[in-house]
Amino acid sequence: MSTTSPPAFSWDEWYAAVGGRSIRIEDVREYLDRIYNDQYPRFGGEVAAERRDFASPDEAATHLKAKAIECGADISGICRIEPTDVYRGRTVAHTYAIAVGQRMRWREFQVVPSRESAIECLRVYFTLGEAVIRLADYIRSLGHQCQVEHPIGDSDLLHIPIGLKAGFGELGRHGSIIHPTLGPLFRMGSVATSIPLATDKPIDAGIAKFCDNCRACRKYCPADAIPDHRSPEAGADHLGYDRYVVDTGRCFPYFAKHSYCSICLPVCAYNHKEWARDFEGFKTRLFPTVLMPEPPPAVDLSEGQPVHWYPKLKR
Ligand code: SF4
Numbered sequence: 608m609s610t611t612s613p614p615a616f617s618w619d620e621w622y623a624a625v626g627g628r629s630i631r632i633e634d635v636r637e638y639l640d641r642i643y644n645d646q647y648p649r650f651g652g653e654v655a656a657e658r659r660d661f662a663s664p665d666e667a668a669t670h671l672k673a674k675a676i677e678c679g680a681d682i683s684g685i686c687r688i689e690p691t692d693v694y695r696g697r698t699v700a701h702t703y704a705i706a707v708g709q710r711m712r713w714r715e716f717q718v719v720p721s722r723e724s725a726i727e728c729l730r731v732y733f734t735l736g737e738a739v740i741r742l743a744d745y746i747r748s749l750g751h752q753c754q755v756e757h758p759i760g761d762s763d764l765l766h767i768p769i770g771l772k773a774g775f776g777e778l779g780r781h782g783s784i785i786h787p788t789l790g791p792l793f794r795m796g797s798v799a800t801s802i803p804l805a806t807d808k809p810i811d812a813g814i815a816k817f818c819d820n821c822r823a824c825r826k827y828c829p830a831d832a833i834p835d836h837r838s839p840e841a842g843a844d845h846l847g848y849d850r851y852v853v854d855t856g857r858c859f860p861y862f863a864k865h866s867y868c869s870i871c872l873p874v875c876a877y878n879h880k881e882w883a884r885d886f887e888g889f890k891t892r893l894f895p896t897v898l899m900p901e902p903p904p905a906v907d908l909s910e911g912q913p914v915h916w917y918p919k920l921k922r
């Protein structure tokens with residue numbers, strides 16, 4: 608167990624600090640109900656008595672990554688779980704994480720923040736949640752234990768370091784992973800297991816370096832939460848660069864009052880790659896309309912963290 612990893616994000620305390628939940632969108636409410644009432648009870652299940660072992664870690668990794676895609680993920684990768692990948696106070700009794708990601712539809716981020724962008728965030732939490740539950744069911748049907756790490760945000764594993772180590776992309780100035788072709792508009796989850804698996808590697812596609820010369824997310828963040836400079840005290844990312852640290856105490860009030868904000872994702876300069884094929888005939892623009900009403904005052908939890916640090920990654 609790590610004593611240096613951050614505690615799990617205390618959603619209830621943060622919402623209490625901004626006067627409670629104020630986003631009232633019926634479709635969002637329905638997705639949340641389905642996630643908590645229908646998906647959470649399906650995290651566990653019977654492990655088949657007969658166990659199928661794989662010929663090698665390579666074969667197992669290839670098979671399970673392909674299965675993850677079949678279960679509904681758009682991308683999949685594998686990494687070894689280190690203590691700093693687990694939220695402080697939580698435990699994960701497995702060695703590997705099979706990380707999965709699913710893209711969000713660009714056409715729902717044409718105006719941000721908006722009802723449409725909020726619903727799309729929740730839709731993908733739900734559909735990617737189905738993908739990790741299906742993958743976990745499959746692993747148990749092979750006679751192996753596993754643990755579901757749902758994308759919605761109260762998992763035991765930190766999705767960002769897991770996604771970086773699984774080769775999903777590089778850490779952007781806005782604190783989200785940028786995939787070389789999907790850009791930053793995707794969500795992540797994982798399934799933890801101890802089946803011996805070949806692991807993927809972090810990538811260096813020049814994305815993190817690009818952020819040093821691009822400030823689009825910084826400029827459009829209405830809460831002034833995205834930093835000008837990297838913070839050496841926050842530790843290095845997987846490429847050895849000091850991390851950019853988003854100020855959660857500024858971001859969260861805006862996020863909580865304005866449809867989960869999300870402005871920093873569709874304005875990101877990396878939104879111009881493969882996902883554009885996702886237009887599917889819908890009328891879309893290359894750059895979203897960004898609504899930036901006055902930000903609410905910043906809040907910090909008295910006992911909590913003013914900023915949400917991610918741990919220094921081992922290389
Ligand atoms: S979600 Fe909104 S407030 Fe938070 S960092 Fe992104 S742009 Fe800024």
Ligand code: SF4
Pocket residue numbers: 779780781782817818819821822823824825874875876877
């Ligand atoms: S908008 Fe620019 S600076 Fe911000 S994360 Fe994207 S590429 Fe990096």
